Amino acid sequence: xxxxxxxxxxxxxxxxxxxxxxxxxxxxxxxxxxxxxxxxxxxxxxxxxxxxxxxxxxxxxxxxxxxxxxxxxxxxxxxxxxxxxxxxxxxxxxxxxxxxxxxxxxxxxxxxxxxxxxxxxxxxxxxxxxxxxxxxxxxxxxxxxxxxxxxxxxxxxxxxxxxxxxxxxxxxxxxxxxxxxxxxxxxxxxxx
Amino acid sequence: xxxxxxxxxxxxxxxxxxxxxxxxxxxxxxxxxxxxxxxxxxxxxxxxxxxxxxxxxxxxxxxxxxxxxxxxxxxxxxxxxxxxxxxxxxxxxxxxxxxxxxxxxxxxxxxxxxxxxxxxxxxxxxxxxxxxxxxxxxxxxxxxxxxxxxxxxxxxxxxxxxxxxxxxxxxxxxxxxxxxxxxxxxxxxxxxxxxxxxxxxxxxxxxxxxxxxxxxxxxxxxxxxxxxxxxx
Numbered sequence: 001x002x003x004x005x006x007x008x009x010x011x012x013x014x015x016x017x018x019x020x021x022x023x024x025x026x027x028x029x030x031x032x033x034x035x036x037x038x039x040x041x042x043x044x045x046x047x048x049x050x051x052x053x054x055x056x057x058x059x060x061x062x063x064x065x066x067x068x069x070x071x072x073x074x075x076x077x078x079x080x081x082x083x084x085x086x087x088x089x090x091x092x093x094x095x096x097x098x099x100x101x102x103x104x105x106x107x108x109x110x111x112x113x114x115x116x117x118x119x120x121x122x123x124x125x126x127x128x129x130x131x132x133x134x135x136x137x138x139x140x141x142x143x144x145x146x147x148x149x150x151x152x153x154x155x156x157x158x159x160x161x162x163x164x165x166x167x168x169x170x171x172x173x174x175x176x177x178x179x180x181x182x183x184x185x186x187x188x189x190x191x192x
Numbered sequence: 193x194x195x196x197x198x199x200x201x202x203x204x205x206x207x208x209x210x211x212x213x214x215x216x217x218x219x220x221x222x223x224x225x226x227x228x229x230x231x232x233x234x235x236x237x238x239x240x241x242x243x244x245x246x247x248x249x250x251x252x253x254x255x256x257x258x259x260x261x262x263x264x265x266x267x268x269x270x271x272x273x274x275x276x277x278x279x280x281x282x283x284x285x286x287x288x289x290x291x292x293x294x295x296x297x298x299x300x301x302x303x304x305x306x307x308x309x310x311x312x313x314x315x316x317x318x319x320x321x322x323x324x325x326x327x328x329x330x331x332x333x334x335x336x337x338x339x340x341x342x343x344x345x346x347x348x349x350x351x352x353x354x355x356x357x358x359x360x361x362x363x364x365x366x367x368x369x370x371x372x373x374x375x376x377x378x379x380x381x382x383x384x385x386x387x388x389x390x391x392x393x394x395x396x397x398x399x400x401x402x403x404x405x406x407x408x409x410x411x412x413x414x415x416x417x418x419x420x421x422x423x424x
Contacts, residue, residue: 036238036241039238039244040237080237123253127250127253127254133246155214170205170209173208174240177208181242181243
């Protein structure tokens with residue numbers, strides 16, 4: 001079973017032209033790569049495009065993967081480069097005042113938004129786990145996460161509201177996200 | 193649980209700010225160049241991005257579909273807004289002071305004009321009460337009231353001796369019959385008569401606010417004639 005294989009073995013199978021192996025890699029890392037792209041680009045549509053481009057680029061260059069680094073790091077690096085390319089392209093577009101017609105062709109690879117019943121169940125399970133993870137954070141960390149994500153306040157506004165130094169607020173957000181990552185490790189990885 | 197970045201690059205705060213789009217352009221360029229080169233920081237950034245996206249997705253799926261509750265606040269009650277505050281707020285506007293001044297001037301002008309008009313009317317009536325017109329001796333079967341000066345109140349005015357005084361005739365009340373008409377009316381209004389005794393004549397004074405019909409005038413004339421005859 002492909003699910004039982006680690007990333008390195010899956011890559012080895014993909015290099016040997018096993019399409020299912022690469023499909024398993026995509027399934028396993030799709031959501032995290034999408035989240036990384038979302039963290040860099042800040043927009044879901046752009047992040048989805050960048051994630052698609054990342055896996056296309058990985059598939060094209062999978063023969064060059066030598067196993068010196070982890071597969072996740074390799075994918076992260078491809079994703080970062082892809083996001084920077086996307087940002088650079090967006091800057092060029094805005095500078096040249098190109099209309100949106102030029103970008104339509106690049107959205108061909110956007111995944112359909114529908115959800116199967118199995119994925120809907122998965123998504124609801126994930127919501128429960130995330131809710132529990134956020135609730136289990138210490139109060140000071142949960143407070144800044146709620147203010148940042150739900151209230152959509154800037155770091156400066158949180159700093160003024162809580163009467164804390166700006167660096168302390170950033171540090172608390174970073175720590176909260178780190179702790180959440182540890183609690184969410186058991187989450188399913190596919191994009192819901 | 194250790195909450196430190198596994199890399200030693202110390203870009204934690206920058207990565208968080210970058211993820212939320214709150215990094216300056218120079219710092220952004222620096223961090224992006226570093227992410228391309230540093231695998232540890234790239235992995236770290238991927239980790240916190242993943243956490244952040246899970247919270248973002250949770251919020252989007254569970255909270256965004258919720259409708260914003262609406263509240264009907266009882267604004268009519270006016271919490272803590274006194275009348276003095278409202279007046280002060282009204283005068284705080286630029287156009288309010290001239291507008292209120294003009295309105296106050298207009299109201300004062302109207303009231304003053306009304307008072308002056310009413311006072312002048314009362315003075316005229318009072319002067320007529322103080323100086324009643326003597327009733328002249330009847331001549332040729334008609335009663336005549338000698339008015340002192342011209343009287344503007346047509347309702348109380350009696351015809352003068354001159355039959356062709358059109359000015360006075362035009363001032364008569366439209367309900368009053370002309371001098372040439374015979375006395376037919378049975379509607380007699382009360383007449384206040386003041387009689388003064390002179391040497392050989394008596395004068396009746398009509399009330400200023402009322403007028404006598406011709407029928408009343410006739411009875412007065414007859415009474416005066418009888419008294420006159422008796423005295424002689």
